[in-house]
């Protein structure tokens with residue numbers, strides 16, 4: 001199988017079933033392609049059905065199997081329906097990657113209730129809904145890999161991101177707690193904290209605040225560059241693999257050394 005999308009990492013996930021949220025573009029798309037190229041059947045979740053179809057096609061082009069589910073992670077019923085359908089169709093759920101996320105950056109004095117609520121709901125409640133729905137199917141099989149995509153903004157503060165930082169720090173708290181609930185069932189729960197990664201999300205920063213935001217950020221990154229989605233996907237692949245069986249409750253920063 002092609003391993004180009006994963007920067008050379010090859011892991012045998014044949015027969016495993018994965019859900020990746022936010023798989024329509026950016027980091028989530030790279031994660032879905034990496035999991036699919038390494039043998040997992042991938043359920044790709046996001047709101048934009050056309051973009052999801054492109055991710056599915058990219059997985060199929062590597063010889064992998066994938067389906068798309070147009071679903072808003074804030075919609076409780078849809079989330080339960082997606083998980084139920086995946087488990088019914090593919091008979092189990094091994095890997096859940098909670099990647100969908102948004103920013104609504106502004107200083108707190110200007111932050112509206114809606115900006116606060118939207119970010120907390122999408123970035124924290126959405127993952128909760130998926131983890132709760134995945135809990136029993138994973139318990140029944142006594143196997144699972146849950147990977148929550150947090151952020152360095154959940155580890156250290158970032159002006160203008162109080163809503164986003166709170167959601168990502170909250171996700172770290174949920175990760176640590178759930179890892180303790182599930183460890184004896186051979187289900188691991190970990191988080192990844194990406195730094196600055198090239199995607200629409202970082203492009204939005206440039207559009208809003210100008211290129212200097214990125215230039216200033218690079219000065220704080222020991223690797224002196226932004227990461228690419230495939231570098232985060234490689235970390236997801238490892239944590240999703242059977243090889244990562246003794247790693248749980250951990251937060252892996254993929255940030256070019258920024259928080260090192």
Ligand code: NAP
Pocket residue numbers: 021022023024025026027028045046047048049051071072073074099100101102122149150151152193194195196197198199200201202
């Ligand atoms: P992105 O390019 O903006 O993509 C976000 C993804 O989330 C899209 O696939 C989007 O799909 C999906 N999404 C957003 N709201 C959704 C909703 N309500 N329901 C379902 N799907 C939804 O962002 P990205 O840079 O790839 O970021 C992916 C994750 O990494 C996020 O959790 C982000 O916080 C985290 N992260 C990114 C960076 C970075 O530098 N890029 C750094 C740290 C952490 P639709 O629009 O089709 O729904």
